[in-house]
Every structure is written in structure tokens, then in C-alpha cells.
Amino acid sequence: MSTTIEKIKEIESEMARTQKNKATAFHLGQLKAKLAKLKRELLTPTGGGGGGGAGFDVARTGVASVGFIGFPSVGKSTLMSRLTGQHSEAAAYEFTTLTTVPGQVLYNGAKIQILDLPGIIEGAKDGKGRGRQVIAVAKTCHLIFIVLDVNKPLVDKKVIENELEGFGIRINKQPPNIIFKKKDKGGIAITSTVPLTHIDNDEIKAVMNEYRISSADISIRCDATVDDLIDVLEARSRSYIPVVYALNKIDAISIEELDLLYRIPNAVPISSEHGWNIDELLESMWEKLNLRRVYTKPKGKAPDYTAPVVLRANACTIEDFCNAIHRTIKDQFKQAIVYGRSVKHQPQRVGLTHELADEDIVTIIKR
Ligand SMILES: Nc1nc2c(ncn2[C@@H]2O[C@H](COP(=O)(O)OP(=O)(O)OP(=O)(O)O)[C@@H](O)[C@H]2O)c(=O)[nH]1
Numbered sequence: 575m576s577t578t579i580e581k582i583k584e585i586e587s588e589m590a591r592t593q594k595n596k597a598t599a600f601h602l603g604q605l606k607a608k609l610a611k612l613k614r615e616l617l618t619p620t621g622g623g624g625g626g627g628a629g630f631d632v633a634r635t636g637v638a639s640v641g642f643i644g645f646p647s648v649g650k651s652t653l654m655s656r657l658t659g660q661h662s663e664a665a666a667y668e669f670t671t672l673t674t675v676p677g678q679v680l681y682n683g684a685k686i687q688i689l690d691l692p693g694i695i696e697g698a699k700d701g702k703g704r705g706r707q708v709i710a711v712a713k714t715c716h717l718i719f720i721v722l723d724v725n726k727p728l729v730d731k732k733v734i735e736n737e738l739e740g741f742g743i744r745i746n747k748q749p750p751n752i753i754f755k756k757k758d759k760g761g762i763a764i765t766s767t768v769p770l771t772h773i774d775n776d777e778i779k780a781v782m783n784e785y786r787i788s789s790a791d792i793s794i795r796c797d798a799t800v801d802d803l804i805d806v807l808e809a810r811s812r813s814y815i816p817v818v819y820a821l822n823k824i825d826a827i828s829i830e831e832l833d834l835l836y837r838i839p840n841a842v843p844i845s846s847e848h849g850w851n852i853d854e855l856l857e858s859m860w861e862k863l864n865l866r867r868v869y870t871k872p873k874g875k876a877p878d879y880t881a882p883v884v885l886r887a888n889a890c891t892i893e894d895f896c897n898a899i900h901r902t903i904k905d906q907f908k909q910a911i912v913y914g915r916s917v918k919h920q921p922q923r924v925g926l927t928h929e930l931a932d933e934d935i936v937t938i939i940k941r
């Protein structure tokens with residue numbers, strides 16, 4: 575009986591051998607679905623499997639958390655100390671950091687938790703080193719800094735992305751726009767609102783077959799790939815997380831080399847050791863976290879700009895705002911008066927479900 579990892583390797587090599595064409599589409603679709611199921615098996619902790627963040631997870635504080643992922647000795651801990659003032663041991667030998675080291679940065683009035691993590695190596699997602707525990711922690715963060723050494727950034731970038739991808743993390747990506755509805759009968763009905771250039775009905779049917787789904791409505795609203803379809807079926811084990819590439823150690827390269835680095839999307843060249851360009855890194859962090867600062871205005875008084883209530887974009891209603899201040903406020907809530915970008919009229923009266931924008935000003939009227 576071969577292990578899950580061996581089965582994965584077998585399927586991967588069969589896929590590599592199989593040319594993609596009309597005749598093999600069904601078979602390839604089936605293989606991809608098989609692969610996704612095996613990978614899920616690998617990631618689901620069974621007993622002492624250690625697939626979760628066991629031993630590596632820490633208490634979460636602040637409104638959002640940022641995890642550091644990178645090869646050993648790229649300068650993650652040096653960056654941690656630089657950003658937060660929280661000392662994390664840094665040294666010239668690999669695997670200096672052995673567990674999660676939490677710290678905090680206050681930015682635009684928001685408390686943001688920073689998690690320095692041990693280095694990972696190629697094969698981490700398959701259980702090499704303690705990579706799986708490390709990536710499991712990153713999977714629960716709101717943002718990942720992929721820290722790269724500028725001396726070999728592109729090769730490392732590919733490897734790290736591959737590790738995260740293999741663990742169900744989708745970076746700088748939205749969930750595929752596919753509406754999937756399982757049904758009791760009626761067969762597989764596929765509709766699409768755009769021309770599909772990467773996938774055909776045979777492949778879709780092969781995937782459904784592999785997942786033993788005989789009836790479903792599948793509405794595809796983007797030029798999806800087989801992998802996108804599988805991501806939708808495996809939605810529970812997928813995390814869509816923004817990434818910033820921190821290209822560290824720019825003090826060790828020339829200006830010409832630095833120019834090239836600026837062409838990498840979502841990348842910020844820095845020197846942790848010298849504190850160079852850390853402001854730009856923090857700005858990128860803020861932008862990617864997509865947080866919303868909401869200022870409270872007591873009735874008849876000026877807004878309090880010193881201490882915003884900071885909300886995440888997926889939980890930014892008036893109700894979330896109330897809950898962030900105190901659990902009982904919602905019970906006495908009558909209405910809210912809002913100034914800012916989330917409303918048409920300045921001010922406007924709104925209810926609990928209204929979604930707030932960054933820098934809105936809110937007065938809560940109680941019953
Ligand atoms: N030249 C240069 N060296 C740096 C910079 N940042 C870190 N280093 C050096 O790189 C080495 C590794 O730094 P660490 O911060 O321990 O790296 P790490 O990624 O946390 O390493 P692990 O915890 O072992 O995975 C140390 O010798 C640092 O002094 C930088 O911006 N420039």
C-alpha cells in the first residue's frame with residue numbers, strides 16, 4: 575500500500591507524461607481531481623499527524639495578523655525586530671527561529687499582529703522539516719509577507735509560492751467566479767457567461783465524476799481552468815490571502831539590480847538591517863489589509879480622531895462597529911448617523927446592516 579505522498583508523486587508524473595489534447599482532456603481532468611483529493615487528505619490532520627498549527631499557533635491580538643514566510647536566513651527575524659521592536663533572535667545560521675514569535679505594530683491607529691515564523695525549505699508542504707506547521711499558521715493570517723533574499727529572489731519566489739499553493743493557499747487572488755449548486759437529480763448542467771478557453775465540458779464532467787457528483791448546476795462566470803473548478807469544490811480547504819514580497823538585503827546589491835527588482839508586482843525592496851524602505855513596506859501592508867478606520871462622534875461633539883475603531887473589510891457594518899466598541903451597544907441601538915464615503919448624503923441615517931468605508935464618522939443614537 576503506497577503512502578499518500580507516493581500516490582501524489584505517481585499522479586504528478588503521469589500528468590507530466592500525458593499530452594493535453596481533446597482525447598486526453600477527460601483523463602487529465604480526472605487526474606487533477608484525484609490529485610486535489612489526495613492533497614486534501616495530506617493536509618487534514620489525523621491524530622498525531624501534525625497537519626494543523628499545533629504548537630506553532632499563538633494567541634491572536636489586534637485587528638489583523640501578518641505572517642512571515644521565507645527560506646532560512648533571508649532576514650525574517652531581523653525584519654520582525656525592525657518593525658515591532660519585539661526582539662526575535664537573528665543570526666547567520668539557518669533555522670535560528672524555531673517557533674512562532676509574535677509582535678505588534680501600531681499603524682494608522684490599528685493594532686496589527688506580526689508573526690515571525692521559522693524558515694521553510696522546498697518540500698515543506700509534504701512534511702519536510704516543520705514546514706507544514708509553519709505554513710498552517712500562515713494560512714490563518716490576513717496577509718503574508720514572503721521574505722526573499724535579493725541575491726536570488728526569483729527562483730526562491732517560485733519555490734515558496736509552490737509550497738503555499740500546495741497547502742491550499744491562493745495568493746493575491748479572488749475565489750473563482752463559479753457558482754456551484756449540487757442537486758439530487760437532473761444531471762450536470764453547465765452554463766457560462768464568458769467564452770471558456772481553458773476548460774471544456776469533458777474535463778468538467780471528469781472532475782464531477784471523480785467527486786461522485788451526478789447532478790449539479792455549474793454556472794461559470796470567468797475564463798476558468800480545471801484548477802479553478804477544483805478550488806470551488808474544495809472551497810473549505812482553500813484560503814485566499816494577499817501577499818507582499820519583501821525583497822530583503824538591498825544593501826548588498828547595486829542600483830542597477832535594484833531597478834530590476836522594482837518590476838516584480840507586489841514587491842517592496844528593503845534592507846531590514848539598515849531600516850531602508852520600511853515605510854513603503856508598511857504602506858503596502860496597510861493597502862493589502864484593506865482595513866477601515868471609523869471615527870466615533872459623540873452627539874453634539876467633534877469626532878474623536880485619536881482612536882479609530884478599526885474594522886476588516888469583510889466585517890465592517892454598523893453592527894460590527896457597535897460590537898467592536900461594546901457587546902451591549904447593539905441592544906440599545908436605534909440608528910446611526912454617518913458622514914463619509916459610504917453614504918450619499920452627508921450625513922445620512924442608517925441601520926445596523928450598513929457597510930462603512932475607511933475614515934467614516936459615526937454617531938450611534940440609542941433608544
Ligand atoms: N546584508 C544584510 N543582511 C541581513 C539583512 N537582514 C538580515 N540580514 C542577515 O541575515 C542573517 C539572517 O537573518 P535572520 O533575521 O536570522 O534571518 P531569518 O530569516 O529569521 O532566519 P531563520 O530564522 O533562520 O529562518 C543574519 O546574519 C542577519 O544579520 C539585510 O537587510 N542586509
Ligand SMILES: [K+]
Nearest residue numbers: 647665667670
Ligand atoms: K537565521
Ligand SMILES: [Mg+2]
Nearest residue numbers: 650651670671
Ligand atoms: Mg528567524
